[in-house]
Amino acid sequence: MLKIENLHASVDGKKILKGINLEVGAGQVHAIMGPNGSGKSTLSNVIAGRDGYEITAGSVTYHGKNLLEMSPEERAWEGVFLAFQYPVEIPGVNNVYLLKAGVNAKRKHMGLPELDAMDFMHIVKEKAALVELDQSFLSRGVNEGFSGGEKKRNEIFQMAVLEPSLAILDETDSGLDIDALRIVANGVNKLRSPERSIVMVTHYQRLLDYIEPDVVHVLVDGKVLKSGDKSLALELEERGYDWVREEVAA
Amino acid sequence: MTQAVEAVRQQARDVFASIGLPGKRNEDWKYSDLSRLQTALGENWQQTTEVSGVDAETVKQAAIPGLDAYRAVFVNGHFQPDNSVMPEGVSLLSLKTLVEEQPGVASDLLLPHPDAPLYNGLNALNSATAADGLALCIADQIQLDKPLYVLHLGKADAAGKTAAMRHGLMLGKFAEATLIEHFVGLDEEPGLTSVVNYSHLKEGSSLKHYRIQQENLKQFHVGRVDVRQAEDSSYRLHSVEIGCALSRADIVVSLEGAGASCELNGLFVSGGRQHVDHHTRVDHVAPHCSSRENYRSVLDGRARAVFNGKIVVHKGAIKTDSAQSNANLLLSKNAEIDTKPELEIYNDDVKCAHGATVGQLDENQLFYLKSRGLSEDEARQVLTFAFADEVLTGIDSKAVRRFIEFAAFAKLPNLTDLEGLLG
Numbered sequence A: 001m002l003k004i005e006n007l008h009a010s011v012d013g014k015k016i017l018k019g020i021n022l023e024v025g026a027g028q029v030h031a032i033m034g035p036n037g038s039g040k041s042t043l044s045n046v047i048a049g050r051d052g053y054e055i056t057a058g059s060v061t062y063h064g065k066n067l068l069e070m071s072p073e074e075r076a077w078e079g080v081f082l083a084f085q086y087p088v089e090i091p092g093v094n095n096v097y098l099l100k101a102g103v104n105a106k107r108k109h110m111g112l113p114e115l116d117a118m119d120f121m122h123i124v125k126e127k128a129a130l131v132e133l134d135q136s137f138l139s140r141g142v143n144e145g146f147s148g149g150e151k152k153r154n155e156i157f158q159m160a161v162l163e164p165s166l167a168i169l170d171e172t173d174s175g176l177d178i179d180a181l182r183i184v185a186n187g188v189n190k191l192r193s194p195e196r197s198i199v200m201v202t203h204y205q206r207l208l209d210y211i212e213p214d215v216v217h218v219l220v221d222g223k224v225l226k227s228g229d230k231s232l233a234l235e236l237e238e239r240g241y242d243w244v245r246e247e248v249a250a
Numbered sequence B: 001m002t003q004a005v006e007a008v009r010q011q012a013r014d015v016f017a018s019i020g021l022p023g024k025r026n027e028d029w030k031y032s033d034l035s036r037l038q039t040a041l042g043e044n045w046q047q048t049t050e051v052s053g054v055d056a057e058t059v060k061q062a063a064i065p066g067l068d069a070y071r072a073v074f075v076n077g078h079f080q081p082d083n084s085v086m087p088e089g090v091s092l093l094s095l096k097t098l099v100e101e102q103p104g105v106a107s108d109l110l111l112p113h114p115d116a117p118l119y120n121g122l123n124a125l126n127s128a129t130a131a132d133g134l135a136l137c138i139a140d141q142i143q144l145d146k147p148l149y150v151l152h153l154g155k156a157d158a159a160g161k162t163a164a165m166r167h168g169l170m171l172g173k174f175a176e177a178t179l180i181e182h183f184v185g186l187d188e189e190p191g192l193t194s195v196v197n198y199s200h201l202k203e204g205s206s207l208k209h210y211r212i213q214q215e216n217l218k219q220f221h222v223g224r225v226d227v228r229q230a231e232d233s234s235y236r237l238h239s240v241e242i243g244c245a246l247s248r249a250d251i252v253v254s255l256e257g258a259g260a261s262c263e264l265n266g267l268f269v270s271g272g273r274q275h276v277d278h279h280t281r282v283d284h285v286a287p288h289c290s291s292r293e294n295y296r297s298v299l300d301g302r303a304r305a306v307f308n309g310k311i312v313v314h315k316g317a318i319k320t321d322s323a324q325s326n327a328n329l330l331l332s333k334n335a336e337i338d339t340k341p342e343l344e345i346y347n348d349d350v351k352c353a354h355g356a357t358v359g360q361l362d363e364n365q366l367f368y369l370k371s372r373g374l375s376e377d378e379a380r381q382v383l384t385f386a387f388a389d390e391v392l393t394g395i396d397s398k399a400v401r402r403f404i405e406f407a408a409f410a411k412l413p414n415l416t417d418l419e420g421l422l423g
Helices: A040-048 A072-077 A095-109 A117-130 A148-162 A178-191 A206-210 A230-239 A242-249 B003-019 B036-041 B056-062 B095-101 B103-110 B121-129 B363-371 B376-392 B398-408 B418-422
Strands: A002-011 A014-024 A029-033 A054-062 A080-083 A090-094 A166-170 A197-202 A215-220 A223-228 B070-075 B091-094 B134-138 B148-154 B162-171 B176-185 B192-201 B206-214 B220-229 B234-241 B246-255 B261-270 B275-284 B290-299 B304-313 B320-330 B336-345 B350-359
Touching: A002 A040, A014 A029, A014 A040, A014 A054, A014 A215, A014 A223, A029 A230, A040 A054, A040 A072, A040 A080, A040 A166, A040 A197, A072 A080, A072 A095, A072 B363, A080 A148, A090 A095, A090 B363, A090 B376, A095 A117, A095 A148, A095 B376, A117 A148, A117 A178, A148 A178, A178 A206, A197 A206, A215 A230, A215 A242, A223 A230, A223 A242, A230 A242, B003 B103, B003 B121, B036 B220, B056 B148, B091 B095, B095 B103, B095 B134, B095 B162, B103 B134, B103 B162, B121 B162, B121 B192, B121 B220, B148 B162, B148 B192, B162 B176, B162 B206, B176 B192, B192 B206, B192 B234, B206 B220, B206 B246, B206 B398, B220 B234, B234 B246, B234 B275, B246 B261, B261 B275, B261 B304, B261 B376, B261 B398, B275 B290, B275 B320, B290 B304, B290 B336, B290 B376, B304 B320, B304 B350, B320 B336, B320 B376, B336 B350, B363 B376, B376 B398
Parallel strands: A029 A197, A029 A215, A080 A166, A166 A197, B070 B148, B134 B162, B148 B176, B162 B192, B176 B206, B192 B220, B206 B234, B220 B246, B234 B261, B246 B275, B261 B290, B275 B304, B290 B320, B304 B336, B320 B350
Antiparallel strands: A002 A014, A002 A054, A215 A223, B091 B134
16 A cells, blocks of 8 residues: 655755645555646656655655655566656657566566566457557557557556556546547556555546546645545536635635 | 789879878868877788688678578688679679789779769778779679678788778669678787778669678778769668777768669767767769668767768759758767768759757656666666667668677677567
8 A cells, every 4th residue: 555644845946745645545546636736747756756856755655665765667566657647759669578578577576487478468468458559559669659649548558567556647638538538547447456556646527537536635735635535526626726725724 | 913903003002192091181080080000000000911711610600690692701801702602693703803804894993083072091092902802793674682791701910900892883774782791800909991882873773781890899990882873773771880999981972863862871889989980971963862861879988989971962953852860879978979960052952951969868768668667777778779770670681680789789788688679
């Protein structure tokens, strides 16, 4: 399980996260909602280990281990996965190679033998079907020439293959039309399991129509101001974020 | 030696005596210093080496594995008929034989051209001293059914330090051929490889040319590739620089017939104190011609690379279509690249694009790969490889491409699954 306590983080001296507290249990799906600039993407990136963020206070532990002391790849080996808001294109490195290298690095870390090419391809094809990703995408460069929707589907496909125990979906719904959203959401729903925690960072309630969260958090100005069940998301959709600020201030 | 050939050799010696070794005073050589040639190789540096044979096993070890090709093996610039497999039905002679049997043709091939673009003293010296080479003439309509693989082996020899070769290729109308030149050092002794390659492409003919420089790390290499193209002919070069202390190549292409096209691809993979320098010059003389240049370098340690790409669009060359790109990846803060595109355009009806980039690995790409579980080292190597490999995508021989990839990236130990990476 993921436990975040009093997390403070800055970028270039500017305070972005100002004391986040969050606990995500095994098998749970949490949604983190908030307006632009509230710190949603910073939180995702800090959990995944991207450079450029200064942690000034607090802790992030996962399965009792201090995540903040680990490199991004060590976090991946421990089961952390970030579905990027803007997946980068990497021409010349093909998708299957990346996934095979990722899966085998994790297996090695866990003391398991590497998967052979046949077994691996079998898994890959099965998982590609999950997000209706055409087989031809597999041998292409990572995200190379993919449309916005294809990139997001590819992220969920990677999640399916890498089988993380904690997946952070950073604005996975943004830029998707309704058909693509349905495909991505179906993929995520099929990956829900009692062992897997999912944190969805999103702007819009729309995603939550398709992926039902156990808990909804409201992130404003670098703090979780309110938490509740899925009805909170509907209320945010209707009333915006200001009332949460006012309620907390009162 | 016949009188005609001796006269040309003397003419070349005179040219060298007057222009000397290229140096800092020549604009085209301001980054590359040949003054250490003499200190590195000694007084007899320009003395050509004697032939000394190699056994079949040595050839096999050095050669590109799995390549189905005709093979011409040279040792220190001397043709080795015993280790060679020559095509039939085309005219292919060693320069030595040509000098004896067709001295007029040999003289033409050896003639110095001091007014040609990028001409330098070593080219003249090559005319004066080239001991051997190949003269290939492919008749109209003939397609060479397999590539011609020319393997140059360098071997230490106290008698002289220079291996000088001169090749001439003549492709008849609509003829097709693939030439693979591969330079390999058999030991770690310094020497000079001097090779000049003249190709004439007649109407509609097509030449694919691979040039793989994999000499020892103390070697000097100076090459010139000179191509003249008639209408609708096509020339495609992949030039790969891996070895040598100093390697310089001048690639000079003249598009003389309407509709001719050339594609120049270059890849430098250098480290330590290696120095590599390519000057390319493409003359668009005729209308409706196209030229493409794509050069990339990966530089580590204190390596230094130079890329100078000059395009000259002549007055009558309307509808010229030219594009040039040079991208450089510096893996160390002490590595250096000097890149310079030069355009001279003498008419208005042209399309010319050029661009050069110098940079390090992309942090976003690195983070992405690491977030999927690749270690820092592996992520860096994968991205380095992908950057360089882009130049090789147009190679249609899998054996050649794989060989280059393994040879160039032997220094990247974590890439255990190269085949997988390439998909």
